[in-house]
Amino acid sequence: MKFTIQSKxxxxxxxxxxxxxxxxxxxxxxxETPAFIPVGTKATxxxxxxxxxxxxxxxxxxxxxxxxxxxQPGDEIIKRAGGLGKFMNWSGPTFTDSGGFQAFSLGTVKGxxxxxxxxxxxxxxxxxxxxHKSSEDSESMMAKIDDDGVTFKSVIDGSEHRFxxxxxxxxxxxxxxxxxxxxxxxxxxxxxxxxxxxxxxRTKLWAERCLNENSKLKIENSATSPALFGIxxxxxxxxxxxxxxxxxxxxxxxxxxxxxxxGIGGSFDKDDIGTAVRWVCEELPxxxxxxxxxxxxxxxxxLGVANGVDxxxxxxxxxxxxxxxxxxxxxxxxxxxxxxxxDFGPLDSNCKCDTCxxxxxxxxxxxxxxxxxxxxxxxxxxxxxxxxxIVKRLRQAIxxxxxxxxxxxMLKDFx
Numbered sequence: 001m002k003f004t005i006q007s008k009x010x011x012x013x014x015x016x017x018x019x020x021x022x023x024x025x026x027x028x029x030x031x032e033t034p035a036f037i038p039v040g041t042k043a044t045x046x047x048x049x050x051x052x053x054x055x056x057x058x059x060x061x062x063x064x065x066x067x068x069x070x071x072q073p074g075d076e077i078i079k080r081a082g083g084l085g086k087f088m089n090w091s092g093p094t095f096t097d098s099g100g101f102q103a104f105s106l107g108t109v110k111g112x113x114x115x116x117x118x119x120x121x122x123x124x125x126x127x128x129x130x131x132h133k134s135s136e137d138s139e140s141m142m143a144k145i146d147d148d149g150v151t152f153k154s155v156i157d158g159s160e161h162r163f164x165x166x167x168x169x170x171x172x173x174x175x176x177x178x179x180x181x182x183x184x185x186x187x188x189x190x191x192x193x194x195x196x197x198x199x200x201x202r203t204k205l206w207a208e209r210c211l212n213e214n215s216k217l218k219i220e221n222s223a224t225s226p227a228l229f230g231i232x233x234x235x236x237x238x239x240x241x242x243x244x245x246x247x248x249x250x251x252x253x254x255x256x257x258x259x260x261x262x263g264i265g266g267s268f269d270k271d272d273i274g275t276a277v278r279w280v281c282e283e284l285p286x287x288x289x290x291x292x293x294x295x296x297x298x299x300x301x302x303l304g305v306a307n308g309v310d311x312x313x314x315x316x317x318x319x320x321x322x323x324x325x326x327x328x329x330x331x332x333x334x335x336x337x338x339x340x341x342x343d344f345g346p347l348d349s350n351c352k353c354d355t356c357x358x359x360x361x362x363x364x365x366x367x368x369x370x371x372x373x374x375x376x377x378x379x380x381x382x383x384x385x386x387x388x389x390i391v392k393r394l395r396q397a398i399x400x401x402x403x404x405x406x407x408x409x410m411l412k413d414f415x
Contacts, residue, residue: 001227009403018308021398026093026178031060033310036391041065043088046318047376050090057384063313066099075174083176096177103152165209182210184231189267196235227260245283261289274303281308317383322376324368327386340365353385
């Protein structure tokens, strides 16, 4: 993998901006950054075909989930199929996350709990009785974390499994994505400072183990070696975020190997996402790409690009589509509302996606009321196109030297 920065932004007052446009070159093609990467959790971007994701959405890459593919159909099957891209009929670049977040968060706590939304919009549930309980202290959690890794139960059949940094890297090599992520611990937003610090320290130790395992597997499989991204944690604490970014950003093996890029993990408060991302990107090396995990709301994309993020992923556009919700220029609309039953206009008059050009709100509302599967497909194409093109517009603005102007205009539209 090779990352080239094409253009940087300089603020009107002459101060440095973190926004930049670039190109990531992989064995399966290029990713023009900044870019939104659709999530194909189980080797499928839900309700769409790969042709639609490429031709109608205009996406340059997809991201799949290691946890889910490990459980079903199994990473060895994907390896025998020729790797993720061939298995799912996607010829472009691919990512896989480490599977760690899902292993930690997809368990449930007996009795009452509160939902916490984090990476990839997956839901973690923690006890109401305290702000945070580590997995070691909660017998009712389906996942138990220790310094070596995490033991968890399958969401499919309840069987017990074990992920360590080495095992995560091995599974991801079997899946065969172009870009993979180090195994990390993503603490819940309710975790106190001391636990967040412990998670940062554990993530650092695991990152080094991931680098070592990746280096070993690269020697064994040099023809198909993926790029490895380290992950930064630290919650909402500036000192922890900056410390984690410095540690992961500078980590180098005795052989000279270091991370090819970086993921920004953890859960953020909507009010300070731009600030927290800036803390991290100010510390990370400028010459490597940065990926913001599990973030995909329009305003978050804009603030992420402004503060130095190169790529994003999120399940939200297809998840919302399956409920009849669509992104539009001034927010969202719900097609199940009665007002759309005889509204023959497009979803968004300014959108150039195939759905908006060819189908009315009334028809889409009918599909959802009639429980026709086509509704989820048409709306998924629209929502994905909508987010992909928000980021494409920001990229073009950077190249044209108009980023600040376009950014302010877009933030006003989505406020």
